[in-house]
Amino acid sequence: MAIQRPGRWPGFLTSLSSKLAILGAALILGAAIGETRIPLETVGQVLAMKVFGGSYPVDPIDQGIVWNYRFSRAIVAACCGAGLAVSGLVLQTLLRNVLADPYILGISAGASTGAVAVTIAGIGGGLVSLSAGAFVGALVAFALVIALARAAGGFAGTSTGQVILAGVAGAQLFNALTSLIIAHSANAEQARGIIFWLLGNLSGVRWPDVWLAAPVAILVLVIITAHARALDAFAFGSDAAASLGINVLKTQAILIGAAALVTAVMVSIVGAIGFVGLVVPHAARLLVGPRHGRLIPMTAITGAVFLIFADIVSRIIIPGQVLPIGVVTALVGAPAFALILVRGRGGAR
Amino acid sequence: MHRNAAIGLAALASLSLIDAAHANETSYPLSIDNCGQTITFEAAPERDVSVGQSATEILYSLGLGDKVVGTSVWFSDVLPEFAELNSGIDRLADNDPSFESVVAKKPDLVAVSYEWHIGPQGIVGTREQFHDVGIPTYILPTDCVKDNSAGVDGTRLEMYSTDALYRAIRELAEIHDVTAEGEALISDLAEREAVAVEKAKEAKADDVSAVFWFSSAEMDVDPYVAGRKGVPGWMMEKLGVRNVVQSDEEWPTVGWETIAKANPDIIVVAEMTRRRFPADDVEKKLEFLKTDPVAKEMDAVKAGRILVMDAHSMDPSIRNISALEMLADELPKLK
Numbered sequence: 001m002a003i004q005r006p007g008r009w010p011g012f013l014t015s016l017s018s019k020l021a022i023l024g025a026a027l028i029l030g031a032a033i034g035e036t037r038i039p040l041e042t043v044g045q046v047l048a049m050k051v052f053g054g055s056y057p058v059d060p061i062d063q064g065i066v067w068n069y070r071f072s073r074a075i076v077a078a079c080c081g082a083g084l085a086v087s088g089l090v091l092q093t094l095l096r097n098v099l100a101d102p103y104i105l106g107i108s109a110g111a112s113t114g115a116v117a118v119t120i121a122g123i124g125g126g127l128v129s130l131s132a133g134a135f136v137g138a139l140v141a142f143a144l145v146i147a148l149a150r151a152a153g154g155f156a157g158t159s160t161g162q163v164i165l166a167g168v169a170g171a172q173l174f175n176a177l178t179s180l181i182i183a184h185s186a187n188a189e190q191a192r193g194i195i196f197w198l199l200g201n202l203s204g205v206r207w208p209d210v211w212l213a214a215p216v217a218i219l220v221l222v223i224i225t226a227h228a229r230a231l232d233a234f235a236f237g238s239d240a241a242a243s244l245g246i247n248v249l250k251t252q253a254i255l256i257g258a259a260a261l262v263t264a265v266m267v268s269i270v271g272a273i274g275f276v277g278l279v280v281p282h283a284a285r286l287l288v289g290p291r292h293g294r295l296i297p298m299t300a301i302t303g304a305v306f307l308i309f310a311d312i313v314s315r316i317i318i319p320g321q322v323l324p325i326g327v328v329t330a331l332v333g334a335p336a337f338a339l340i341l342v343r344g345r346g347g348a349r
Numbered sequence: 350m351h352r353n354a355a356i357g358l359a360a361l362a363s364l365s366l367i368d369a370a371h372a373n374e375t376s377y378p379l380s381i382d383n384c385g386q387t388i389t390f391e392a393a394p395e396r397d398v399s400v401g402q403s404a405t406e407i408l409y410s411l412g413l414g415d416k417v418v419g420t421s422v423w424f425s426d427v428l429p430e431f432a433e434l435n436s437g438i439d440r441l442a443d444n445d446p447s448f449e450s451v452v453a454k455k456p457d458l459v460a461v462s463y464e465w466h467i468g469p470q471g472i473v474g475t476r477e478q479f480h481d482v483g484i485p486t487y488i489l490p491t492d493c494v495k496d497n498s499a500g501v502d503g504t505r506l507e508m509y510s511t512d513a514l515y516r517a518i519r520e521l522a523e524i525h526d527v528t529a530e531g532e533a534l535i536s537d538l539a540e541r542e543a544v545a546v547e548k549a550k551e552a553k554a555d556d557v558s559a560v561f562w563f564s565s566a567e568m569d570v571d572p573y574v575a576g577r578k579g580v581p582g583w584m585m586e587k588l589g590v591r592n593v594v595q596s597d598e599e600w601p602t603v604g605w606e607t608i609a610k611a612n613p614d615i616i617v618v619a620e621m622t623r624r625r626f627p628a629d630d631v632e633k634k635l636e637f638l639k640t641d642p643v644a645k646e647m648d649a650v651k652a653g654r655i656l657v658m659d660a661h662s663m664d665p666s667i668r669n670i671s672a673l674e675m676l677a678d679e680l681p682k683l684k
Contacts, residue, residue, distance in 0.1 A: 064643035204569035
């Protein structure tokens with residue numbers, strides 16, 4: 001039941017290459033559009049110089065903005081969108097719950113607590129960065145939620161309601177801790193820094209972040225793609241997976257570990273961006289159906305393109321001011337999701 | 350020659366100020382309209398608590414240090430001339446004091462720098478809470494000329510000016526019956542202000558632009574820079590310098606892309622003792638400017654026109670004048 005029909009592959013490949021072309025176009029748009037106006041010709045010259053070599057008389061500030069600020073930012077947005085969307089997909093399938101998402105499971109709440117603790121409570125005495133705090137917070141939260149779910153038997157049987165409930169409890173706990181720390185000591189300026197960060201912010205992204213985000217995203221995508229058939233089996237429950245000869249616990253551990261890793265890394269780089277992990281897998285499912293061989297790449301690319309565009313919108317929607325990207329993902333994502341939902345009603349396979 | 354003329358002008362200006370007050374003794378009961386409320390004093394306060402560093406330093410400058418029984422909300426070290434005095438005074442909190450810790454000092458007056466500490470939504474308390482227990486609160490007029498409900502640090506309705514600062518000094522002096530000290534302090538500050546403005550005029554630096562970088566939530570992200578109408582905006586307007594930031598918010602967040610494209614002639618970076626954000630450290634700011642692939646291409650960075658300025662002088666306080674002098678001194682180098 002979980003086997004791709006061979007006849008589907010050529011069409012799938014064509015579709016993947018067209019999606020990659022869309023991704024490429026989105027990356028170029030990400031480099032071309034920003035807070036300030038830089039002529040398209042200049043953008044083209046900078047990209048050509050950097051990718052193919054050669055030299056054009058380009059203003060060094062323009063060149064830096066296009067290459068070091070915007071292009072790196074678009075790539076990280078893509079990695080982040082792909083990573084968050086795919087980890088949402090994995091969690092939804094493993095837990096057999098349409099609400100499963102890194103945010104529901106408390107990972108982002110933990111990341112927020114970690115970041116806030118570092119900034120406001122001054123844990124680490126200025127040596128630990130916001131990102132490191134977020135990373136540790138995300139992992140601690142996820143470990144706690146998984147431990148709680150296991151204690152409640154969430155992974156032992158087919159019932160996975162406990163995992164969601166454990167996630168809700170974990171998210172509430174960490175949100176409360178975050179509020180406690182903010183209420184305890186934040187002044188207006190700090191509250192702004194924190195709120196801006198909690199809703200996601202890509203303005204600090206530079207090339208070193210690409211060298212972290214891209215390998216992690218690719219690694220996690222490879223791991224998850226390699227488990228596409230197992231995920232198809234898990235869609236029918238872990239008993240069904242076990243009856244197909246899959247080592248249930250080991251596979252669950254690998255996949256959940258991969259999802260936690262990619263979420264924690266992305267959240268630590270750009271902050272807590274909601275909506276992507278929850279909505280993109282559903283949209284992708286409506287477009288290509290439930291089989292993971294096609295669903296995983298579709299989810300990854302949709303997530304990537306979606307976040308690049310969300311970031312572009314966040315930069316230009318209010319002149320001279322940058323909106324937190326989390327606001328945009330919610331504002332743009334919800335209607336887009338509704339549209340796909342309505343359109344896809346008859347066409348979903 | 351020009352300098353003398355400037356001093357003459359300033360002296361004229363300050364003459365009228367002295368004249369206005371003519372150092373009468375304060376007659377009690379004294380009623381003062383302060384930020385929309387009338388406060389009344391039966392006698393000069395003997396016990397002051399300050400909530401805000403600028404309020405503290407004004408009281409010290411008026412020679413009222415012996416009346417101050419508690420201070421709070423410190424951004425940086427006290428001005429060096431008050432170091433000894435300040436070391437003997439109880440510091441209720443480095444940041445926000447609790448309502449009860451202020452009340453426990455049984456003050457006759459609470460002098461407040463910011464409405465967000467004591468004001469309509471004050472986190473220390475509302476003014477009514479203090480007035481209910483018979484303690485008058487005086488908010489520096491520098492803070493109530495802005496809309497503190499909009500924007501994060503508030504939004505200025507009009508350009509900051511030292512008029513509000515001088516009013517604060519004059520009223521605090523009157524409340525404490527030290528009018529002569531108040532007028533002397535004001536005329537000294539006003540004279541230095543006039544000299545700095547004159548110096549900028551002589552520099553004749555054409556269309557000079559600047560940006561004031563306060564801090565950033567993370568090292569690389571969009572920094573908090575000075576809006577159009579706050580203290581740095583006032584400094585720039587006084588000296589004929591163009592602010593590349595066009596927001597009315599007190600400290601808006603503006604992207605490096607926008608700042609780099611505007612390519613300001615001067616970058617002013619704030620120096621503070623606080624270490625909550627990495628960019629609070631002036632060394633980290635300088636390192637960013639020199640290493641960030643875009644920021645390092647700005648003319649001000651290449652030419653080394655980076656001015657390190659006390660952060661507290663960018664907020665309404667008596668330090669505004671030394672900051673104005675510092676920026677004015679930079680302009681002749683741009684000719």
